[in-house]
Amino acid sequence: MIHVCGSWLSDAATQSVFDALTAQGHEVFVVGGCVRNALLGVPVSDVDMATNADPETVIALAKAAKLRAIPTGIEHGTITILSNGTPFEVTSYRRDVATDGRRATIAFAQSAEEDAHRRDFTMNALYADRHGQVRDFVGGLADVQARRLRFIDDPTDRIKEDYLRILRFFRFSAWYTDPQGGMDQEALAAIADNLDGLSALSKERVTHEFLKLLTAPNPSLAVATMQHVGVLQALLPGASAQSLPVLIDAQNQIGVQIDVIARLVSLGAAEPEAQLRLSKAQSKALALYDAQRGGSERPAVLGYRYGVEPSLQILCLRSAALETPLPALARQDVERGAEAVFPIKAADLMQDYSGPALGEALRRLERQWIASDFKMTREDLLRAE
Structure with a gap:
């Protein structure tokens, strides 16, 4: 069995959310980036959870445990629970009923395995219980260990559910994969076949994702591959890596x-x-x-x-x-x-200049001072004037 550990999981705030949501026997896992990062030895920032409890039940269980529940994305099944001041996004298991490439109509699912198959990449679909035992329904563990990024199931299906996943593929590649291993060719072929879908995305979503890609320590390979398959030009005409x-x-x-x-x-x-x-x-x-x-x-x-x-x-x-x-x-x-620091003040020249002439005199002296490599003193400049 593979386990993850860390203060992000053992902390009282995290365990209090587990306590609250399992009080009536519901299933709860931490999921996604926190599990991936823990396995990769990367710092964990946000802790997301998934549960078979529906949103109304999540709210009720949180309140019963005296935790604050905020319906931040209740239409998508997400409730934010505040525990000791720390926010935890808790999302009910979901499955997509219909998608248009930007947003999905969802229904609640009953199992973590069904929930896993609606996520984007295998390394982002790993679940862990409160003790850190990892559950893998889509082959994500092997991909994390190889630092390899793959879409879950069919890449074309995942892309058509949300075309932003094209950019997410390159962002996660830049951050988490082994550049020596190359990129998944099946994924790249599906991306090349679905470039038109990028035009349906909002500028806000594209900007957020692309700038996060550029914050990676070295996104050069990811951006070069974006250019190779046509993504870079579709986003930014005239761009070159x-x-x-x-x-x-x-x-x-x-x-x-x-x-x-x-x-x-x-x-x-x-x-x-x-x-x-x-x-x-x-x-x-x-x-x-x-x-x-x-x-x-x-x-x-x-x-x-x-x-x-x-x-x-x-x-x-x-x-x-x-x-x-x-x-x-x-x-x-x-x-x-x-x-x-430019040594001349307007007051130094007010006896001889005013209005626009004063401004021009200051700019002229500043140019002389800069040309001297900042060496001319106040007295030098006033004598020159």
Whole structure:
């Protein structure tokens, strides 16, 4: 028997939910990502549960145990239970009655095995009881051990139930599979045959899934395979995966944070904002990176204008676009520029200038100061003026 363990399972908050839902003999398992991650040795964040109790019974059992029950997705059979302040999504066993590629009409099922067969990938359909004993109905254990991603049963059927699973396939591949093992050819063939379904998905869902893919430590293989089967072009016309691995190498070399917008810009898509739903902050970063990746401002000047992290991302993007090494002292120069403070204030020039002329004088002196590599003092600049 295979078991999982960890504080996420043994914690009193988790066990209290088990206590509540099994009080009248119902079946309850933890399921999905928490079991997968525990088996892979990856940190567990969210703990989801599945049960043969219907949603109304779940609510009643939670209340009887003095736990708060929130009907966050009751139409889909999901109730969120708060235990010691921790949320647990509890979903009644389900089976799909009808699907349209975006959403499903569901009916409640009686067994975990039936519930497993409506999920997406074998590694996401592993169940464990309160003691950690794993139940596998679809061959997920062998796939987890091989770090291999496969659709459950027929890939085409799973994709047509929800076309977002095409993107999820590449996201989970980037995060959890062995790149040396390659990707499941049956899955890729089904994906290539169902590209038209991507157009039915909302921009919000596509953006959420695609950006999560780009947050993987190294999504290069997944994105290159997306391009190979036509997914990347269907999502982002004009995009290419060619520069992404070069960008990631540069980012790793200089020690910057993972920046999904920099990675998105490296793909070179035509008007990505027309295809994705970005936040204001993301759109601002995209505009900056796109404008500056072909620029020539020195690292110190970038640091002065944009700060350390954005400037380093810009330098990585330039390195990837031109396939040239990063400047030798890139980080030191960027940090030096970020620390530089223009020594002239408007009050220093008010005796001689006002209005627009004052602003132009300040900008002129700032240009001189930058051209001096930030070395000119206040006195130097005032004498020059």
